[in-house]
Amino acid sequence: MAVPLTAIPARRGARVVVVAGPGATGARRGLRTLAGITGATVVNTVGAKGLLAWDDPLHGGTVGLQEGDAELAELLSADLVVTTGVDLSESVSLTAALQARGAAEPGSVVDVHPAHLALAAGGWPPADGPGARPPFYDAVAAVVGPLYQQEGTAAWAAARLAADLPPGGLVVAPPGPTGFWIGRTFPTAVAGSVVVPTGAPVGTAEGLALAAAGEGRPTTLVTTEPVDLDGVTVEAWPRAMTHGDALDALVAVSGRPDEAIWPGWSP
Numbered sequence: 361m362a363v364p365l366t367a368i369p370a371r372r373g374a375r376v377v378v379v380a381g382p383g384a385t386g387a388r389r390g391l392r393t394l395a396g397i398t399g400a401t402v403v404n405t406v407g408a409k410g411l412l413a414w415d416d417p418l419h420g421g422t423v424g425l426q427e428g429d430a431e432l433a434e435l436l437s438a439d440l441v442v443t444t445g446v447d448l449s450e451s452v453s454l455t456a457a458l459q460a461r462g463a464a465e466p467g468s469v470v471d472v473h474p475a476h477l478a479l480a481a482g483g484w485p486p487a488d489g490p491g492a493r494p495p496f497y498d499a500v501a502a503v504v505g506p507l508y509q510q511e512g513t514a515a516w517a518a519a520r521l522a523a524d525l526p527p528g529g530l531v532v533a534p535p536g537p538t539g540f541w542i543g544r545t546f547p548t549a550v551a552g553s554v555v556v557p558t559g560a561p562v563g564t565a566e567g568l569a570l571a572a573a574g575e576g577r578p579t580t581l582v583t584t585e586p587v588d589l590d591g592v593t594v595e596a597w598p599r600a601m602t603h604g605d606a607l608d609a610l611v612a613v614s615g616r617p618d619e620a621i622w623p624g625w626s627p
Contacts, residue, residue: 382407383445390477399487424451428615432496449559534565537602
């Protein structure tokens with residue numbers, strides 16, 4: 361069934377933020393076209409990590425992992441928020457923020473099918489260049505950036521996994537401590553190389569890891585407890601790696617971990 365084209369009314373000089381979800385991972389070219397026309401910053405959910413590389417000038421960070429992400433990423437204040445390929449089950453707080461903004465300010469949040477991204481802003485006067493990254497990017501980077509150089513931290517371990525990822529490799533982490541840190545700090549360059557199955561039943565991560573390994577993908581499961589999975593490399597991160605001052609600093613910047621990414625979290 362054909363999906364009707366959603367056109368975005370032209371607004372010269374408008375601040376635009378695009379929220380890309382897992383359904384948009386195959387639409388990188390269209391996303392770049394839309395961003396190039398509108399000057400948008402692109403933020404992604406955890407299911408779309410790697411859609412844009414972590415250091416791409418268009419990339420504004422991975423949102424929905426903490427309850428304050430939406431505000432820091434300017435999803436409550438940008439002139440226009442464009443969603444594409446978003447899975448509403450990925451983040452409780454992000455979904456609530458987008459729905460509340462759309463209800464309070466009709467037309468401020470527009471959903472565009474990933475296949476139509478290159479066409480949706482056809483009437484816009486081209487922007488001069490990429491928009492500035494939202495405060496979210498620098499605020500989170502200020503906390504996690506130094507951790508990449510500190511052996512034994514979750515960010516250091518995530519960066520090591522990314523550096524050692526072979527072609528076609530996959531890293532899986534369940535919602536909880538490891539899923540939160542992989543989602544927040546894994547420096548993804550390839551879409552589909554990281555999976556954190558938010559909103560899914562317990563055991564989904566292990567099942568996904570086994571299935572991927574069974575298909576011949578080099579697969580690593582990052583968890584908090586050692587498990588034996590045939591063909592899967594398992595990293596068990598101790599509590600000291602996922603809790604403590606670094607987590608407290610992130611909470612101070614962007615609020616509590618979202619319920620979908622870390623169910624049952626408490627200070």
